[in-house]
Amino acid sequence: MTSAQIEIQLIASVVAVACAIPGTFLVLRKMALISDAISHSILPGLVIGFFITHDLSSPLLIILAALSGLVTVILVEFIQKTGLVKEDTAIGLVFPALFSIGIILIAKNANDVHLDVDAVLLGELAFAPFDRLLVDGIDFGPKSLWIIGSILTITVVLLMAFFKELKVSTFDAGLATALGFSPAVLHYGLMSVASVTTVGAFDAVGAILVVALMIAPAATAYLLTNDLKKMLFLSIGFGVLSAISGYWLAHWLDASISGSMTTVLGVLFLLVYLFAPNRGLLSVLYRNKQQRLEVSLLTFLLHLNNHSEVEERHINHLNEHINWQKVRSKSVVDLALKNNMITIDDSIISLTEKGTSFTNKAIDYIITNDDTGIESMKEDFFLFRG
Amino acid sequence: MENKKLAVSVDDLTVAYNYKPVLWDIDLAIPEGVLMAIVGPNGAGKSTLIKSILGIINPIAGSISIYGKPYDEQRKLVAYVPQKGSVDWDFPTTALDVVKMGTYGSLGWIKRPRQKEKKAALEALEKVGMLAFKDRQISQLSGGQQQRIFLARALVQNASIYFMDEPFQGVDATTEIAIINILKELRKSGKTVIVVHHDLQTVPEYFDWVTFLNVKKIATGPVKDIFNDDNLTKTYGINYKVSVQQ
Numbered sequence: 041m042t043s044a045q046i047e048i049q050l051i052a053s054v055v056a057v058a059c060a061i062p063g064t065f066l067v068l069r070k071m072a073l074i075s076d077a078i079s080h081s082i083l084p085g086l087v088i089g090f091f092i093t094h095d096l097s098s099p100l101l102i103i104l105a106a107l108s109g110l111v112t113v114i115l116v117e118f119i120q121k122t123g124l125v126k127e128d129t130a131i132g133l134v135f136p137a138l139f140s141i142g143i144i145l146i147a148k149n150a151n152d153v154h155l156d157v158d159a160v161l162l163g164e165l166a167f168a169p170f171d172r173l174l175v176d177g178i179d180f181g182p183k184s185l186w187i188i189g190s191i192l193t194i195t196v197v198l199l200m201a202f203f204k205e206l207k208v209s210t211f212d213a214g215l216a217t218a219l220g221f222s223p224a225v226l227h228y229g230l231m232s233v234a235s236v237t238t239v240g241a242f243d244a245v246g247a248i249l250v251v252a253l254m255i256a257p258a259a260t261a262y263l264l265t266n267d268l269k270k271m272l273f274l275s276i277g278f279g280v281l282s283a284i285s286g287y288w289l290a291h292w293l294d295a296s297i298s299g300s301m302t303t304v305l306g307v308l309f310l311l312v313y314l315f316a317p318n319r320g321l322l323s324v325l326y327r328n329k330q331q332r333l334e335v336s337l338l339t340f341l342l343h344l345n346n347h348s349e350v351e352e353r354h355i356n357h358l359n360e361h362i363n364w365q366k367v368r369s370k371s372v373v374d375l376a377l378k379n380n381m382i383t384i385d386d387s388i389i390s391l392t393e394k395g396t397s398f399t400n401k402a403i404d405y406i407i408t409n410d411d412t413g414i415e416s417m418k419e420d421f422f423l424f425r426g
Numbered sequence: 427m428e429n430k431k432l433a434v435s436v437d438d439l440t441v442a443y444n445y446k447p448v449l450w451d452i453d454l455a456i457p458e459g460v461l462m463a464i465v466g467p468n469g470a471g472k473s474t475l476i477k478s479i480l481g482i483i484n485p486i487a488g489s490i491s492i493y494g495k496p497y498d499e500q501r502k503l504v505a506y507v508p509q510k511g512s513v514d515w516d517f518p519t520t521a522l523d524v525v526k527m528g529t530y531g532s533l534g535w536i537k538r539p540r541q542k543e544k545k546a547a548l549e550a551l552e553k554v555g556m557l558a559f560k561d562r563q564i565s566q567l568s569g570g571q572q573q574r575i576f577l578a579r580a581l582v583q584n585a586s587i588y589f590m591d592e593p594f595q596g597v598d599a600t601t602e603i604a605i606i607n608i609l610k611e612l613r614k615s616g617k618t619v620i621v622v623h624h625d626l627q628t629v630p631e632y633f634d635w636v637t638f639l640n641v642k643k644i645a646t647g648p649v650k651d652i653f654n655d656d657n658l659t660k661t662y663g664i665n666y667k668v669s670v671q672q
Contacts, residue, residue: 068514068517068518070514123444201536202535202536203538204530204533204538204539205530205535205536207519207527208527208530210517211513211514211517211519211524211527212508212512212513212527214477214480214482214506214508214512215506215508215527215579217480217481217482218480218481218482218501218504218506218531219501219530219531220498220501220531220534221530221535262518265518266518266519266520266563267518267519267520268517268518268519270518271518
């Protein structure tokens, strides 16, 4: 690997981490779309900042751009509060307006400079190592690494300081208010971080892909865990994974780095969506199938419990008595045998002690909905997991 | 009663949503140590009243005091159980963690919950009979269990005044009895409990104090004195006849 390659992967990874942190909270607050709005509407701030400083990485430019991101949030809320339109409509009204102001400003004034619409929309990570931070002629590495690195540092410090406040105000804004943690302060704090991060990431990955880096890792992590801290770490992990493997995918395909990173994110989400242990599509399908089987098992056990007469318990008469297909009867009988709930003696099925007690407990649970008696059965049976 | 301290006093409170008043010039004095129901039809402003007292909604007029001082200074004396439907139960967190949130108020900004807070949260979970479910993800709990978690979160605040917004909504009979027993215990230990309540039949059995509300305050006082057909009719607007068993 050349040093430029390492630098690109490093920048991409830092960008991914910086995006994943506010992104996690945006996803939990059901505000994913606001990141899309911010990423577009920082454009006028960016352009005005560029006219003043003529430097795409000046702090003033970052501040101005982040401010126009905040203006978006405030305008969206203002329009929404009028009660005339809903939030999604308000977002759809605000950001194209601000974005188009930026486009007009670029077209009018910046035709000759390095600030074109393509660069704004897509960014170009491959050029990042060429813009160096030089102090007294000493090379301190790529400028964009310093910018996004500082943003990430601030984000991490804020996250560690205000983790509990962010958590409670995201989960229960009413309680947060009552406890004295102003949700408005936390909301605008989070929005400021999201705006600043967007601006910092913008140069590297462009306006459209910033959104992917904020939302996709968090959405993927959400499918895998029930713990906010783990969700944060997982989304950071997915971000970094997509940054590095995205880089090599781009290298191999000779294609856009940011495009490849986003593609990896999409594939990661798809894989997790399909294969996640609890919420994944396959596991849900499997669970539904098992639950159907377990209901049949219970019906079957109940039948045995209710009938002592031999002809009702003959294995070959099961089909006509409970009116099931052969395959289903067989899988039910197999499941019951596997769990030692029945014995088959000369083609006559009888409940074992375990089978009787299981049936009684299950009926109790279904009638009373009190699940203290069946705690131990939850491990083996989906049916009792609520 | 005159010698009793006032836990909460509300003076000339008016609250409006989009210029439409939902609470109109409310005066309310809640003595210390009562278990009070707030009753009234839908849209009467019951939840709004609680939220205004807790500073969650800004009134357009009036003032509120908790033991004679503004709410901001008395935050730690007050615990709040919001309506169950007011939060996202798919949030990635456990029962224990939700209960721990009750300790955040006494911690203040930045400081994190430690062993002491965890211990308090576990004790509160035990009180509501939910200790076995402490590591359960909150979406995996039944409606009644979720309500108990919310109650535990309020208990852990160890407050003097408890506000609860419809704690019996969507819970089964066992949970309802468990909750009311805890509320009665709170009253016994001298706490003040204020509950937005819907089921008029159970008012005399559960509560010793009641406030009738319908945008305006209709009446407030001991259940045995004022819980009658007259006030019910005034509040609900129709000729209300519940056979009140005293």
